Amino acid sequence: MRINTGWLRDYLASDCQEQELLDAFMTVGLEVEEEFHLAESLAPIRIGFIREKKPLGDTGALYECQVEIEKGKLITIVCASSHPVETGWGVPVAVSGTKLPSGALIGEGKFKGVSSQGMLCLDGELGLIARSTGLQVFKDEAMLGASLPSVSPIQESLVEVSVLPNRPDCLGMIGVAREVAAVLDMQLKYPSARELNSQSGKGDAVTVEIVDESLCSRYACQVFDGVQVRTSPHWLQSRLQTAGLRPINNVVDITNFVMLEWGQPLHAFDFDSLTGNKIEVRRIRNGEKLKLLDEAEVDATHEPLVIADAEKPIALAGIMGGWNSQTTTESKRILLEAACFDPVCIRTSARKLRIGTDSSYRFERGTDPNGMLSGAFNRAAELLQDAELSAASPASAVTDSYPSIKQSTQFTLSAARISKILGTDISGEQIKDCLTKLEMTADDDLTISVPTWRVDVNNEVVLAEDVARLLRYDSIDMKPMMATTTKGRVSETDGLRNSVAGFLTSNGFLECRTPPLTTEQIALSFSQWPGDAIQVQNPISKEMTTLRQSLVGSLIEVAERNARRGASSFRFFEVDRTFRQNNEIDERWMLGSVLGGPVNDSAWIASEKEIDFLRAKGLVENLLSHLNVDGCTFASDTPAHGYRGEEFAVISQGEHRIGALGRIDLDALGIKDRARVPLYGFELDLSTLITVKSPPGMFKGLARTQVIARDISFVVPSDLHYAEIEASLEKAFAAAVENLETEPRKDAGADFVLQPELESVICVDTFSGESVGEGAMSLTIRMLFRDALHTLTSGEAQQLMDYVVKQLQAEYGVVQR
Template identity: 35%
Template sequence: MRVPYSWLKEYVEIELSPEELAQKLTMAGLPVENIINLHPGFSGVVAGKIIAIEEHPHADHLKVCQVDVGGKYLQVVSGAPNMAVGQWVAVALEGARLPGGREIRRATFRGVDSFGMLCSAQELGLDTSLVAPEDREGIITLPPDAPLGQDVARVLGLEEIVLELEVTTNRADCLSILGVAREVAALTGAPVKEPNVDLREENPPVVELASIEIEAPDMCGRYVARVVRNVTIGPSPGWMQARLRACGMRPINNIVDITNYVMLEMGQPLHAFDYDLLKGKKIIVRRAKRGEKIVTLDGQERVLEENLLVIADKERAVAVAGVMGGLETEVTRQTRNILIESAHFDGVAIRRASRYLSLRSEASLRFERSVNIEGAPRAADRAAELMQKLAGGSIAHGRLDCYVARKSPVTIRFRPERVNYFLGTELSREEIKEILERLKLKVKEKSPDTWQVEVPSTRGDLTQEIDLVEEVARLYGYDRIPITIPPGVVPGEKKSRRQVWEEAGQEAAVACGLTQVITYSFINPKIWDILRLPPGHKWRRTVVLQNPLREEQSILRTTLLPGLLEVAARNANRRVMPVAIFELGRVFIPQGNELPQEPLRLAGLVMGTRERGWDWPPVEMDFYYLKGVVEEILERVRVPKVRWEPTTAYPFLHPGRSAEIWVYRDAIGFAGELHPDVLSAFDLPARAYIFELDWEILMELAGGIPAYQPLPKFPAVERDLAVVVSEEVPSEKVREVILAAAGPYLKECRLFDLYRGQQIGEGKKSLAFTLSFQREDRTLTDVEVNSIMQEIEKELGRRVGAVLRQE
């Protein structure tokens, strides 16, 4: 919300500088993000009026203008395409300085002298989006009431300081100048000076000119209308245009500008219909019909759905309620009679419509946060008054006011002692009462310990006792609340088994050099085609969002891979290599009409070459590097008997370079190299390797929580074992047989060599393992170890057909 400082001072007396006021508002919970000086830094530019235009005698694209700059006439040569006699323009005099340091001097163009320059918005350093479209390619047109010779900065309201506020969703009252003025008044104790609405009504009565029918009372609680006849459409006065631009809005014409001005002033969105274009002179507030179409003011034809609220006449929809009006009833230069709409719409309905149409406006922003239902009549009166003064209209007697169900004022039971209890302050009852009354809250003392506090309709965010405690804290000053140590004994931390294993997985991944990332749970449904998933794949069964922020985030993820791939692509595009990342997060599995399941997954991605360190060479992060990371993670959480099996079940992985990970009979995840097609789709510059583990299953399979064990006192005995097996036998199968046959004293079994060659025959391979045996109570003897080795050799021969390799 942009708040011009001078406009704010009209409604509340302010003795603070803009910087001091910004500090005070920020400390009261209404943060001021920025203080903007609108002056772009030019000098010597004044308002002028073009008196005459002649063709340049020696140049087809130039014109010679005579310009009145306040009793003094200048000859100016210009090539602007939008010049016209009688036009108010910005004239840079001799010696003027424009933004960027450009100085204007007397010049001669093809033999004709020019004693200044007609300026465009861009040359003055102005925001071109806030000027009329016809002025964007040429010189800027000034309001016709601008005093000739006056500094253009003053004409355009550029001698202004603007406070840019960050208004939280609960403070809809501060989306208006008056709302901020009330906040300033509560902070400083100064009175609020609200605008005096003084209008003159004339016959006929408005009930003879129009009528209102609300067919959707659940979405429209109140609809107020006024009719203003015989208006003259033209530009709004300069002071109004300046204030609209300061608030970031482009002036259009006096009628539309008045509706925007009152919205900014009072916080109540308004809309002006061309009364003569309304069929049947009747306003109907209803739900849209299926497939109904409307062309909105931005020129776009929009197809509506049944849940959208529209404003209609007897034949068709003429506006999308609370979002944007329709082009067919737009106010144009031919408009003579106006119907003013001032309504209260349901915030949820407006938010849904705005998202469905991908159309946000200043009006929808306010309706979404809920405007003051009691303020609708006064806003309509204020707009009618301004149309009478600035457009010469006559106001029909009375107003139409269809109020579905009147709301009683909110009354809160309040115990003043709770303030000091929650805040740790020592405020007296009188101080608390004074603070509440500064907020225009009506306090009635029902008993010594209990007050009844009536909340004004402008503060819809105050509904509970604790809200009033917060208001006292804000006004008293957060910085004045003493710092105290909480009493009592802080309980010792005790983590659940789930928390222990979640942290263990994260710590293991970080220890392996991976960086943790957190990605969106919302993903693009097109990702499944990019991952080459066939129709009917289980990952394609997703939870679809009813009101997605955008199409690219319209479903909930069933795997963590999309987020990791996007992070990798973003880093690669910025030449941040290598990439080594992981995420521990939830996926969402649909369960029909029930809430989805949210199992936990751990996934990671590596790509590139790990840089050398002081004690290790550069390491290419390939499949075996990734396998080592996964094994380290599984070892950290003490998952037993993990085996890796080649697989082709994952179409996004490279065939022949992927594996499924098993523990007992449970598939706990997968790992492998990303398919070249997927690499290309994400524009990744190097081979990437990914894994994903089902952390829910892993936490069930995980061993006990690690406890301290003393270092063994007795030495281990190591033996090497080399066996020859058929090429089809996986090394993991051989390792499983060794572990099963060795008994409890085998502490480690590690494969250290694989050999194929003529010495062992075709279709055979040699696998060499290092076995480490150890007891905790004594040293193992050679006889005991030899006995265990014989048992291992016998089981290998029986179960996998292995024979000892002969040197």
């Protein structure tokens, strides 16, 4: 929301310093995004004198002007005829390349073949409230080329503020002025307006029917006759322009001006285009269509709320008016309306129809059916009757349909409670004084009646914050909190997430945070668990419509964006929730990761290997080992969409499926492979990992004996899985221990027994080629074992290895090399 401080001062009963007014914005609680001191921001605007003016084209809508911006330098500027200019006038000029405080960048353009090198600036276009005719004119030739602020003192500022969603009352100038006046201890000055129903008019009142009161709590309207639709006066146009709105005509400008003033949207219909003396507020019906002001057409697909006459829809309620009922220069009678609509209904319709307007923005956050609506309606009615604006007269009584009057909320406060909340002593008088400045009423017992425009006040803590704001936070002494310390505890899920993140970041991965919404195609990819995709009713964009079922899809997009910027190494992970629909919503915590590129990012050797399936599998195995998840297997299976079938494995622990690992098929996803290296993705179900992981290991003392390492090389069929070989080795070694013949030792007792344990089995080399034959592969396996109490002799170690080889030969027919 853009606020001109000169306009804001219209609603303050007394004056103050400009900087004091600007400082008050922060105390009010509005988020100031940009602040323009116009005396500084308008320094690039120069005074140029019009030396020549001639019509451009036959319509008379444009003029070609030769403007002298410094001695002897003329530029061509094309200007519209909406404001008269004359030869010899000195006017504010923004040359091409100048950026105005509104954010508009003045560029060089062509109009009917003539190049325009700048713009003649009206006050409103500069962010100023109009002075006199809205265009500042200078006659003194000595001002040629001077900066505008140097010859025309400027006291105004332009402030861009972000209004919090829970404070819709501050979406109008009066709401902001109310807060500023309270902070600066000033009186709020309301604009003049008639009393509701004070003028009845001669005609019959319009009948109003609200079909569903939950969607429209109040609807007020009145017919005006003798309307003169024309250009608005400059004071009105400039105020709209400072707020970023384009003046249209006096009737439309009045409704927009009052919306900016009160925060309550209004609309004016051409009454002669309506059928019957009746207004209905209802859902659009099957078969009905409504053409809007932007010429888009709305039907009954999403069942939006509409305003209708006796036969047809005439406006999209709370969002946009209809094409056929708009006010034009031919309009003589208008119907002025003000209404209060359900915020959820308006937001739902606006999102489904993908229409956003200043009106819907305010209704979505909630408007006040009492003070704001009545004040805005009466203010607009008075302006319509103003001779300078429209000179209209009431042609009917006011129809005010308000079935259930919204009452003010009441809270009973105590000075002790507010003091405890704020951490300092606050008296009852201070509380009463602060809240009455915000137009709340307070009894002697501190029973506070909160106006209905304050939709954010739902408990006493909000009122305590109001008191703190008006007393100024910096005036409250800081004190240490008095509380009993408690023992913190990390949940099992949080501990697992932290452990996963610590392991992966130490291995060069970057943690990502991606939106839970994605495209339908990506949402259906990569997931290895059953369930249907969940579509959201109000997506944030037409692409992001589906809740993700897997984290890998989002990380692929991250890798693709990094590849576009020249990245060659990809190691990303995310720990977050995924969603799917079974009998009920299945929401679970997952770990997703994408990796690819060089194994060692810092290697200078050109032939450094890239990450392949086995290296990715090794990383996952190390991660599972780090998490104390033992006995995991990797088995081939039918991959989900997005993975390549020849490099894919399901990860299981016993009967539990805990994840999947595979090479990503970018062609199947329709994504161009900008990475230029194979990409692999894996995903683990953290909720399942919690149930299958082993308890933390107990400390074991250092072994007293040296580990024994023995390598064996043998030829096996190439289609034999290594997991089967490793399992057979472990089984054969256990059998060898049982059949081990112990060699005699000195001082060994009768109960001397060896119990060697196999500590690890490592594949140290693989080889395939002509020397081992087709369909075969040579493996070199290193077995590490030891007895914890006694050193094995070479003969005993050899017994073990011979037995293991014999078992492999008997089971698989391997040939030892």
